[in-house]
Amino acid sequence: MEILLSALTGLLYAGGVYLILRRSILKFIIGIIFLSNATNLLVFLSAGIIHGKPAFINEHEPDPNLLADPLPQALVLTAIVIGFGIVIFTLALKAKFFSATSTDDSDELINTDQ
Amino acid sequence: MIEIALPILIPFTLIIILIFIRSSVYAKWIGIAGSTVLFVVAVYLFFQVRKQDVLVLQMGGWEAPFGISLVLDYLSSLMLLTSGFLVFSISIFAYHFIGNKPKFSRFFIFFFALVMGVNGSFITGDVFNFYVWLEVMMLSSFVLITMGSKKEQLEGGIKYMSLNLIASLFFLAGLGLLYGKTGTLNMAHLAQILNNDQQSILMNTSAMLFFIALGIKAAIFPLFFWLPASYHTANITVTSLFAGILTKVGVYALIRFFTLFFVQDAYFWHNLLLISAGFTMVIGGMAASIQYDTRRILSYHIISQIGYMIMGLGIYTPLALAGAIFFIIHNMIAKTNTFLVAGIVSKLRGTFYLKDIGGLLKERPFIAVLFIIPAFALAGIPPLSGFFAKFILIKAGIEDRHYVITIIAVLTALLTLYSMIKIWNEAFLKKQPEKSIVDTDVKLRFAEVFPSVILALASILLGVLAAPFFDLTQEAARQLMDPDLYIKAVLSNM
Amino acid sequence: MNSIILQIASKYLRIIFLLFAFIALFRGHNQPGGGFIGGLLAALYIVYDSLAFTSDQIKQQLKVRPESYMGVGLLCVLLSFLPSIVTGAPLMQGAWLSVDSSVFGEIKLGTPLLFDLGVFIAVMGVTLMFLFTLSTKK
Numbered sequence: 039m040e041i042l043l044s045a046l047t048g049l050l051y052a053g054g055v056y057l058i059l060r061r062s063i064l065k066f067i068i069g070i071i072f073l074s075n076a077t078n079l080l081v082f083l084s085a086g087i088i089h090g091k092p093a094f095i096n097e098h099e100p101d102p103n104l105l106a107d108p109l110p111q112a113l114v115l116t117a118i119v120i121g122f123g124i125v126i127f128t129l130a131l132k133a134k135f136f137s138a139t140s141t142d143d144s145d146e147l148i149n150t151d152q
Numbered sequence: 153m154i155e156i157a158l159p160i161l162i163p164f165t166l167i168i169i170l171i172f173i174r175s176s177v178y179a180k181w182i183g184i185a186g187s188t189v190l191f192v193v194a195v196y197l198f199f200q201v202r203k204q205d206v207l208v209l210q211m212g213g214w215e216a217p218f219g220i221s222l223v224l225d226y227l228s229s230l231m232l233l234t235s236g237f238l239v240f241s242i243s244i245f246a247y248h249f250i251g252n253k254p255k256f257s258r259f260f261i262f263f264f265a266l267v268m269g270v271n272g273s274f275i276t277g278d279v280f281n282f283y284v285w286l287e288v289m290m291l292s293s294f295v296l297i298t299m300g301s302k303k304e305q306l307e308g309g310i311k312y313m314s315l316n317l318i319a320s321l322f323f324l325a326g327l328g329l330l331y332g333k334t335g336t337l338n339m340a341h342l343a344q345i346l347n348n349d350q351q352s353i354l355m356n357t358s359a360m361l362f363f364i365a366l367g368i369k370a371a372i373f374p375l376f377f378w379l380p381a382s383y384h385t386a387n388i389t390v391t392s393l394f395a396g397i398l399t400k401v402g403v404y405a406l407i408r409f410f411t412l413f414f415v416q417d418a419y420f421w422h423n424l425l426l427i428s429a430g431f432t433m434v435i436g437g438m439a440a441s442i443q444y445d446t447r448r449i450l451s452y453h454i455i456s457q458i459g460y461m462i463m464g465l466g467i468y469t470p471l472a473l474a475g476a477i478f479f480i481i482h483n484m485i486a487k488t489n490t491f492l493v494a495g496i497v498s499k500l501r502g503t504f505y506l507k508d509i510g511g512l513l514k515e516r517p518f519i520a521v522l523f524i525i526p527a528f529a530l531a532g533i534p535p536l537s538g539f540f541a542k543f544i545l546i547k548a549g550i551e552d553r554h555y556v557i558t559i560i561a562v563l564t565a566l567l568t569l570y571s572m573i574k575i576w577n578e579a580f581l582k583k584q585p586e587k588s589i590v591d592t593d594v595k596l597r598f599a600e601v602f603p604s605v606i607l608a609l610a611s612i613l614l615g616v617l618a619a620p621f622f623d624l625t626q627e628a629a630r631q632l633m634d635p636d637l638y639i640k641a642v643l644s645n646m
Numbered sequence: 647m648n649s650i651i652l653q654i655a656s657k658y659l660r661i662i663f664l665l666f667a668f669i670a671l672f673r674g675h676n677q678p679g680g681g682f683i684g685g686l687l688a689a690l691y692i693v694y695d696s697l698a699f700t701s702d703q704i705k706q707q708l709k710v711r712p713e714s715y716m717g718v719g720l721l722c723v724l725l726s727f728l729p730s731i732v733t734g735a736p737l738m739q740g741a742w743l744s745v746d747s748s749v750f751g752e753i754k755l756g757t758p759l760l761f762d763l764g765v766f767i768a769v770m771g772v773t774l775m776f777l778f779t780l781s782t783k784k
Contacts, residue, residue, distance in 0.1 A: 211738050
């Protein structure tokens with residue numbers, strides 16, 4: 039399972055990097071979603087996964103050695119929440135920008151640097 | 153011990169109040185009153201830290217390293233104090249600059265969300281909690297930078313957002329790897345584990361991820377491009393807030409992380425920090441010197457000055473760290489002040505473009521004085537604060553035989569002086585260009601000038617009282633160099 | 647989308663959505679669920695409604711601005727800190743109150759529930775705000 043998920047993380051990173059290098063702003067945002075999911079998986083995996091053992095203590099099985107580490111799950115949940123908010127804000131900004139300039143091409147974003 | 157959490161709780165309460173109050177008049181007064189309270193709390197906390205060295209609050213009664221700890225030591229309380237002072241003065245400045253435009257009626261909600269994020273990241277003792285505050289800060293800064301919805305603001309907003317998003321992904325990845333290797337995210341516990349670990353060179357992957365993330369936030373050399381592309385587009389109130397506080401959170405975190413737990417493999421890290429510091433100083437300074445828009449000059453200057461702070465961290469002696477902390481505080485005050493004065497000048501002349509401005513010295517000598525104080529402070533003219541900050545850093549560089557970076561620092565000081573004199577010449581000394589029509593009876597309100605006055609006074613005071621203030625920063629540096637104090641205070645029960 | 651089937655169905659479905667959201671909220675302390683998930687589920691019913699009707703209609707129907715939801719939610723979160731502040735316990739420490747009711751047996755009410763409720767309402771408000779921002783055409 040770990041190998042599969044690691045491969046998936048790598049794939050998501052690769053796809054995300056490819057997408058954020060595209061010219062279209064929308065694809066950039068999709069790339070950010072890819073990258074943030076990849077990062078969430080990375081955090082989740084880095085603590086190691088224990089198969090079939092949820093991080094909830096029940097009365098029959100109070101031995102903590104049999105449980106998955108709940109902290110990375112909490113971290114990932116928080117990261118997902120934050121990522122959710124950010125992606126939506128990004129989309130709103132993109133929509134606003136598109137209605138103001140009707141362009142989706144990041145090559146045309148040259149008016150504020152010099 | 154609840155008072156440690158007050159810098160977070162007060163803005164939180166203010167946000168709730170401001171959500172329900174729709175009148176922009178009340179909102180402004182609540183904004184000013186709230187930031188005054190915040191400042192008072194910061195002063196109080198500072199004196200508490202002077203009494204007790206390190207203050208710790210374990211959230212929810214969960215002892216460290218299991219719960220989230222809030223930790224206040226000298227460095228964080230000094231940062232809190234300075235940012236509290238800036239927030240106070242900027243909230244006054246916002247009174248007229250935000251004005252009665254309905255677009256800006258929600259300004260103070262996001263203002264306090266930003267302040268909450270900044271204060272939170274200064275006082276937290278947990279890496280993941282730091283990430284959360286960073287995101288709070290970032291989300292509200294997105295809204296603030298695009299506030300007004302002008303075309304170039306949206307464009308600047310997209311640039312600002314994209315690089316900062318990538319930065320936080322780097323941060324999160326580094327954090328995940330760190331947790332995988334150590335099994336903890338409490339900073340004190342991390343320090344305890346990593347300082348006794350022989351194989352901690354493995355930590356370099358996560359350290360590098362953190363370095364890149366915080367480097368983007370702090371705008372150091374190869375990672376600063378979002379800053380000059382976006383800062384000048386926002387409303388000047390927002391820009392001065394960002395200029396004073398935002399990038400310094402990145403620097404604060406670099407100092408905190410690289411003195412507390414990423415202390416292995418010091419040779420590599422200190423050299424990397426010094427190299428990027430050198431480039432940051434020179435490139436920022438040089439890029440500033442070709443610009444003609446006040447805000448752009450000042451934006452590039454933020455970058456160039458970040459280099460000095462990183463230089464202090466890279467030299468890594470108690471004196472250098474004290475110098476870096478001194479420099480951060482001096483820079484936060486003086487930088488914000490230059491932006492505020494730029495705002496006043498643009499109100500008088502209707503533009504930030506230096507070629508269209510002139511003759512302000514004769515017309516408004518008081519504004520000229522207000523500009524020259526922070527400008528000379530930034531350039532490092534005695535007896536203002538910048539002179540002592542740079543002097544300490546350069547002395548530390550020579551003592552520790554880092555001659556190259558010291559020479560670069562001295563030369564960059566000249567570059568800074570050059571661009572400050574350029575603004576001075578163009579905006580204040582030269583005559584008003586004839587083709588532009590100027591309305592000379594623009595009245596300046598009290599609330600627009602007052603923040604500049606108090607910030608300028610602070611710059612002077614920091615210079616005059618440099619010796620006692622230097623003692624404080626030395627105390628902060630002593631705490632940073634000796635992490636045992638911090639570890640013992642947080643993990644008191646282990 | 648102007649579909650009569652969706653419009654009628656939404657009347658009944660919203661009850662199920664909301665019920666499910668509250669179940670997720672209340673079981674959240676010891677089992678999967680919680681304020682955030684509950685809030686998203688609750689927002690889902692309005693998303694569903696906005697598919698059946700237009701989002702402007704929904705906006706008028708709601709009467710409460712999404713920002714106010716956020717305000718109320720954050721207020722609940724702040725209130726959940728109060729017991730720990732008043733009693734001088736470490737900040738955010740849970741305070742519990744046991745209520746004996748004849749119907750459900752012993753019910754434990756605590757500040758974590760209030761906190762979760764705050765998150766629930768705030769998440770709902772945020773989701774709605776984003777929904778309205780993104781779906782309103784100028």
